[in-house]
Amino acid sequence: MTKQIERVGIPVVHACSIVPISKTVGANRIVRTVAIPHPFGDPDKSPEEEKKMRKELVKKALMALATPVDQQTVF
């Protein structure tokens, strides 16, 4: 899906927990997330800490979208 969207010229950041799969399917901007059942969360953290971490991950994703890349890049 990342590739088909990127094919029309819209940059996509793939946020996922299994980076090798993302690389295999061909995402170009990749942000590694926390874990398969909760990529943007961590139930072991307090709700405040969890949300803070989630926000940092989204900020990183936005940064990736604003960064030029010429090959598959893990941010």
Place this chain on the structure above:
Amino acid sequence: MACKYRVIYCLNQFFGGLGGEDKAYQPPQLIDGARGPGILLEKLFPDIQVAATLIVGDNYVAEKTEAAIREIIALLAPLFEAEGVDEPHLLLAGPAFNAGRYGIACGAICRAVREGFAIPAVTAMYPQNPAVEEYRKDVLIARAGEDVMGMEDAVRSMAVLGIKQLSGAELFPDRDGYISHGRRKNYFAEKTGAVRAVDMLLKKLAGKPFTTEYAMPVFDRVQPAPPVHDMSSARLALVTSGGIVPRGNPDRIEAASASRFGVYSIQGVSAFSAGTHQTAHGGYDPTFANADPNRVLPLDVVRELESEGAFGSLHGSYYATVGNGTSVANAEKYGHEIAKLLLADGVQAVILTST
């Protein structure tokens, strides 16, 4: 020269010498002896004799395949059933190279002849010929080049494969140069899988060549899109393969092998919650996602960042499917359809989340 193998050779109107597109609706006809590539075949293999050549138009077979095949089988039947005939040993069709209609004809004829007359039937195609997907599982398709430049190699490969199959020898796609049927065969190996895997790993570490026993599918690549120039004015959209859907899963997106994706409004929604959204995804423990769907699709913090001006605006809908056992072909289809919607709505950047 002693003839060991009697062959029926199938060609389209072009290679059969009848004409071009003007003869593409030519009904099947059977002629004695060799034509075109069949002449080359007899030259390359002196112990092969082309007993008959079947010629049929590309469109005639491709448009009404079933009816055309019935007609072809009826036409060929006397070669097998008449009193006192020397039955053909083998049928060869093509090579079809990268020609789709010709590929369909060759594949369909080979399949029908093998089933109907119980003789080996071999064709040859370029691996990306659109007919390959349809016939590769039950037809022996030698790998051919893209166009007629590969004629001699392809004719040779077809004949070798056919003769080898007649001899009853076991065939393997890599060694024998045909397109894999996608079957796995059990066999007794000298070393266990563990030993073979470690051998491969050692070779890999030493930078030496090795051959995998289970090749992964080849995935295509796309050029990275240029970055967003001005994030503060960019329109952002959220997409997920993590199965986040409105509570109750209104589109009934399947937990595995999803047959669709959903488009869901988030206009005026500041965050997902356990009461409004859930995951439809199988294959992972949904407890954490169901308790707080923002853990899979982080709408809550995306909204905060929107109000802080970290990007321009969030698109009014998000797009969701389930990435559990979903085929590459389907994922491509959904991605393509989502891309069209995003483009039409002026979206400039996408965060796609996966579990």
